[in-house]
Amino acid sequence: AQSVTQPDIHITVSEGASLELRCNYSYGATPYLFWYVQSPGQGLQLLLKYFSGDTLVQGIKGFEAEFKRSQSSFNLRKPSVHWSDAAEYFCAVGGMNRDDKIIFGKGTRLHILP
Amino acid sequence: ETGVTQSPTHLIKTRGQQVTLRCSSQSGHNTVSWYQQALGQGPQFIFQYYREEENGRGNFPPRFSGLQFPNYSSELNVNALELDDSALYLCASSLSTSGGYNEQFFGPGTRLTVL
Numbered sequence: 164a165q166s167v168t169q170p171d172i173h174i175t176v177s178e179g180a181s182l183e184l185r186c187n188y189s190y191g192a193t194p195y196l197f198w199y200v201q202s203p204g205q206g207l208q209l210l211l212k213y214f215s216g217d218t219l220v221q222g223i224k225g226f227e228a229e230f231k232r233s234q235s236s237f238n239l240r241k242p243s244v245h246w247s248d249a250a251e252y253f254c255a256v257g258g259m260n261r262d263d264k265i266i267f268g269k270g271t272r273l274h275i276l277p
Numbered sequence: 278e279t280g281v282t283q284s285p286t287h288l289i290k291t292r293g294q295q296v297t298l299r300c301s302s303q304s305g306h307n308t309v310s311w312y313q314q315a316l317g318q319g320p321q322f323i324f325q326y327y328r329e330e331e332n333g334r335g336n337f338p339p340r341f342s343g344l345q346f347p348n349y350s351s352e353l354n355v356n357a358l359e360l361d362d363s364a365l366y367l368c369a370s371s372l373s374t375s376g377g378y379n380e381q382f383f384g385p386g387t388r389l390t391v392l
Contacts, residue, residue, distance in 0.1 A: 206279065264335060266322070267312075
């Protein structure tokens, strides 16, 4: 079955500290992998995506993610968080065909301490 | 700003009623997808429309239906509303070409409350 697991519902880090959000997926074919961010009252914004090639993907706002096929993981990282990074983060997986749906994880809410 | 708009922003309905939610895609985008995001959950795929035809559906009953129009607008209709239909409804537009994945651009959503 296709699924995405984000094991951490909430994470709290201090401003300036490093961040890692975990994501594990299950997908029968070669997946496309995504990280989205959702601020209160906002839609989803794509942070980064992985299709193929280099397993370390750079995204917007200083985020990066590493695809590890052997671990079925796609963890999101940022070396130094800012207060404006407080939001909900969703990992998602999709297929290569146009009609393949995107499957989202349940999300991780990131809290930033001043 | 993604250029995708949704209306209304908020909506309150009672159980058994019908509701229509609207989405305006980015100009030129031929594909729109709808998602339901319940409180504390990730978005769940409802269905997708490509060139005005349904092009994939998630695990939602037939009382969830949609339309896509040539002017880049689309609708999500829900009949016989149930309390569990209370959620944020997101639409996402994309330009689908012959192969591969095309980025979906999400609107801000419509918050539906069913009493």
